[in-house]
Structures are given as C-alpha cells and as structure tokens.
Amino acid sequence: MEHQVEDSLLIKRYIDGDERSLATLIERYNQRISSFIYSKVNDREVTEDIFQDTFMKVIRTLKRGAYNEEGKFLPWVMRISHNLIIDHFRKNRRLPMFEGADTFNIFSVIGDEKLNIERQIIKDQIDSDLTLLIEELPNEQKEVLLMRIYRDMSFKEISENTGVSINTALGRMRYALINLRKLIDQNNIVLTN
Amino acid sequence: MEKLYTKNRDKCKLVKAKPETVEFLLNYSKSLKITKAKGMSFESNMN
Numbered sequence: 001m002e003h004q005v006e007d008s009l010l011i012k013r014y015i016d017g018d019e020r021s022l023a024t025l026i027e028r029y030n031q032r033i034s035s036f037i038y039s040k041v042n043d044r045e046v047t048e049d050i051f052q053d054t055f056m057k058v059i060r061t062l063k064r065g066a067y068n069e070e071g072k073f074l075p076w077v078m079r080i081s082h083n084l085i086i087d088h089f090r091k092n093r094r095l096p097m098f099e100g101a102d103t104f105n106i107f108s109v110i111g112d113e114k115l116n117i118e119r120q121i122i123k124d125q126i127d128s129d130l131t132l133l134i135e136e137l138p139n140e141q142k143e144v145l146l147m148r149i150y151r152d153m154s155f156k157e158i159s160e161n162t163g164v165s166i167n168t169a170l171g172r173m174r175y176a177l178i179n180l181r182k183l184i185d186q187n188n189i190v191l192t193n
Numbered sequence: 194m195e196k197l198y199t200k201n202r203d204k205c206k207l208v209k210a211k212p213e214t215v216e217f218l219l220n221y222s223k224s225l226k227i228t229k230a231k232g233m234s235f236e237s238n239m240n
Binding site: 019022023026027030031033034035038044047048051052055056059060063064065 | 207208209210211214215217218219221222223225226227229236
C-alpha cells in the first residue's frame with residue numbers, strides 16, 4: 001500500500017517535470033518487469049527491447065497526461081509489456097520464412113540444436129532411468145561417478161574430496177561404468193536417443 | 194551426500210534491464226516534449 005502511494009506521488013512529480021522520479025520508478029520495477037518479460041520470451045536481447053518499448057510507451061503516456069490509473073502503476077506497466085510480448089510473437093509468426101533454393105538449403109548450414117518433443121521425452125526417460133541405475137551402484141563408485149559426470153570434477157579434485165588416491169578414484173570410476181553396463185544388460189534397458 | 198540434479202529445474206530466472214537501456218530511457222524522457230494545441234498533442238524529440 002505504501003508503495004502504491006509512493007508510486008502515484010512519483011508519477012505526479014514526474015508529470016510536473018521531475019525526471020529523477022522516473023529513474024526511481026524504473027529502478028523500483030526493473031527486475032520485476034524484466035523477469036516477467038524474460039519468463040515469456042526466454043531471450044535476453046528481446047527482453048531488453050520489450051522493456052525499452054514498454055517504458056517508452058509509459059513515458060509518452062505520462063507526458064501526454066493520458067495516465068488515469070493512479071495507484072496502479074505496476075499492473076498498468078505489466079499490461080503494456082504483456083501486449084508488447086503478444087505483438088512480438090505475432091510479428092515473428094508473420095515473418096516470411098526463407099528455406100533456400102533447390103540447390104541450396106539454408107537448413108544444411110543452420111539448424112535447431114534443441115531436441116524435438118519426442119526426443120526430449122526420450123532424453124528425460126533416459127535421464128531418469130540412468131538416475132535409478134546409478135542409485136544401484138555401491139556408494140564409493142556412485143560418489144566418484146556423480147562427481148566426475150554430473151559435477152564435472154577432475155580426478156585430482158575427486159581424490160582430494162574423497163580422501164583416496166587418484167588411481168583408486170580412476171578404478172572406482174571404471175568399476176562404476178562396468179557395473180552400470182551390467183545393470184543395463186540385466187534389466188534389458190535401451191538407452192539410446 | 195548432497196542431492197544432485199542433472200538439469201536446471203528452476204525456470205524462474207531473475208533478470209534486470211541493462212544500465213544502458215535505463216540510461217537510454219531517461220535520456221529519451223528528457224528529450225521528449227509533448228505540445229498540446231486545440232485538443233491535439235504533438236510529440237517532438239529534442240535529440
């Protein structure tokens with residue numbers, strides 16, 4: 001409530017010519033509005049663009065004296081950014097797609113590295129199967145494998161963290177992999193994508 | 194032992210607009226003048 005009063009006061013001051021009030025408002029809501037935009041577009045550059053367009057619209061509306069939602073500054077700004085996000089997606093959908101000529105296919109040089117839905121589901125399945133299999137390993141092998149694969153630690157770091165020699169850590173990793181393969185065979189699990 | 198996650202499950206990321214963007218907006222605001230005449234408003238940019 002306190003914030004709302006302050007917002008309306010800042011807006012009034014800004015309309016009266018105090019530019020610092022705008023800086024305060026932007027600073028106050030920068031993170032909330034940017035995060036909101038980012039959660040929808042998932043791209044830092046586009047987030048910056050939409051954030052900028054949002055506040056340009058805010059500035060124009062305030063300077064024109066057309067703002068009439070006193071005390072509801074944030075929802076109003078959010079609505080503007082929401083509309084701009086929709087505009088962004090509409091504009092992107094309308095953009096013509098270049099697929100290249102018969103002799104040259106643009107997708108032979110660029111591609112979407114993300115997995116499609118089906119492959120993503122398979123990958124998630126493999127990840128969860130693997131997690132269950134790793135749980136079956138003896139503790140000391142599991143520890144080394146998790147450190148090496150999931151935490152990307154070197155064998156030197158692993159040996160320092162577990163208090164065993166590098167050779168022992170290497171050996172445990174080797175047995176962890178051998179045992180994992182055995183478990184995969186025993187359970188007839190297919191781990192390919 | 195610490196619980197390990199192989200992928201980032203937290204989709205909510207906090208981001209902030211860059212200081213340059215904020216600076217641009219403040220300069221844009223300073224340079225924007227809106228004149229009203231006969232019920233119409235005219236925008237002019239003094240940049």
